[in-house]
Amino acid sequence: MAEEVTGRNAMPVQDPKARVKNFHEVALGYTKEQALLEGARCRQCKKKPCSNGCPVGVDIPAFIALVKEGDFLGAAQKIKESNNLPAICGRVCPQEEQCEKHCILGKKHEPVAIGRLERFVADYERTAGPAAGSSGAVPTGKKVAVVGSGPSGLTVAADLTKLGYQVTVFEALHDPGGVLVYGIPEFRLPKEIVRAEIANVSKLGAEVLVDSVIGKIQSVDELLADGFEAVYVGTGAGLPNFMNIPGESLSGVYSANEFLTRTNLMKAYLFPDYDTPIKVGKRVAVIGGGNVAMDSARCALRLGAAEVCIVYRRSGQEMPARREEAEHAIEEGVHLNLLTSPVRIIGNSDGWVEALECIRFELGEPDESGRRRPVKIAGSEFTIPMDTVIMAIGNSPNPLISKTTPDLQTGRHGVLVADPATGATTKQGVYAGGDIVTGAATVISAMGAGKRAAAAIDRYLMRERSALISSTKPS
């Protein structure tokens, strides 16, 4: 196609007025025709700047070339060479910060909608492709334990199973998937897709055990003593932070994790058909400006709140949320209260939230991160009536594993210390990756860490085996 296609093909979405009343997926995905049109925009650059922007280095021009030919299954296979979970990444990756940021079309026009194409081919494969089967790999006879079933742990499980290892995934909750099931809402990532991906990992031959809190039911050392020759820790950053301001223990104050877990994992939006309750008053404030804040705000609207506002300390440009999510939130009617931060939560005599007192900020000199530092405006305090306050100001690593594994070294905020190239921790045979090592980050970076660690675990266990073979071989 020689003629200039300047704009990307829009992806159909549910109408904002309708979608704030349901939990169905907001973005509906490309049709075949739209995918072909969008694929045709790709210039097939030799230098592949987009691939360099991808944390796992998907060969993007190659998969889009297959899309152009209409070989959607081939395109999905091409992505899967470096990314096991394209249906998920196509939906939740911050493409504007990664692949699409480097697309040369983006210099003059809009970049190729790589994420939408990724999503399209993955969905196509899930519905039209051959069913996944067992890995068929030659068994190595070695067992590996994976702790945590988030994107990082699932990646390690899939990759090692394909190499012939017998992998057992231990998950603390009753449903595997990590943040993909308990955090990210149904309307952004349907759980059916996560379940399908987990089913594929199981079909490959990995065993997924739920209700298994490692550090309680068994320690990492006990796993190693129990016949697991390596352990991968992918336990995420699941410990919610609070602000330590007065009033945080009032009823009606939630951590985003609690609010989202009740809503997504426990399906409180279907109460009383599902048993777990949730309370959303008329007015809801969400503190924070990331994906977690946007997800909480949009869930609150769908749960029936009349007014939902984001309270964020910095300006709109600095909000770390995926751009599409922030745009969708605003379309749905979420208000932004920028350059604002809460100072205390005011309660009534029954211990319920009644109001939120905030203070305004202005932007001062740039800080270490290069962003202009928000500075308090003295005397600018104001109070807004409020029924529910959701704290979405970040999560830290859960200390359960580090506390029960004394020789695992931890760093700032309790992250596990691990070699970024291999995931090797300070303890022999123990590897770690994803949010537990980086602090709260992204699905794709957690997967990337899993890929590198799986390769390193294979080298580690094979070296042992080849040493064994050579020592027993008659010379």
Place this chain on the structure above:
Amino acid sequence: MYRIIERQDLTPTIKLMKVVAPAIARKAQAGQFIILRLHGHAERIPLTVADYDRDGGTITIVFQIVGKSTEELATLKEGDSILNFAGPLGEPSEIDNYGTVVCIGGGVGVAPIFPITRALRQAGNRIISIIGARSADLLFYESEMRSVSDRLQVVTDDGSKGQQGLVTDALGEILKSGAQVDLVFAIGPVPMMRAVAELTKKHAIRTIVSLNPVMVDGTGMCGGCRVSVGGTSKFACVDGPDFDAHQVDFEELQMRQRTYRKEEQAANEHYHQCACGRG
């Protein structure tokens, strides 16, 4: 799935179940709890490990019917199964030789105090136990508690068994008698634990209580179980559930426990409307 191999009605509203969960039974210690989920639509509810059998691979739970989930749990019979059962959660109680320990269980709290009392006795403590209930027919575990105590005192609100009064009346008498008491352990309804704490504070006797805020995951992930202890916020599921009673903000705990009162009623009504339950 976790199979129920034994079920007893301890009182009309308090049930005991032995559940097959060998991996948890290997690890459970006094003071810890499990979280169970009955079926795919159910909530996660925490229950204390009332006993464990390491060889037999079972965990014993004792629960009181107070709302929808416990009522539904009580419909299960021997041979039925529970979908999810995770644990052992929380920190074990600190067991040591303190000297003389008064162990107090009120209502269904007698069940969780039992393994702690037993462990404290095994550690060499002299044990004075006080167990209380509203009336004689609501009292259970008397012989179990007697078997691990040097002295056992039974109190009922209506005097239908043992001494008439509250557990704090019995505790008050012990303290007034001038007996040396090195530690008090109390588990029961929040008002009871609070009253015990107020009493022992006056006598400057270290007191431990086991807190039961509303929980979801039980792994430190949601913060819903936060309680104020000594002015700082703690997550009861991972930092507790045992805490120094003199540091606990009971007022706040009670308010937070009431958060979902309306929804709990609605859930109950909904359950009784679909009388079929959800087999």
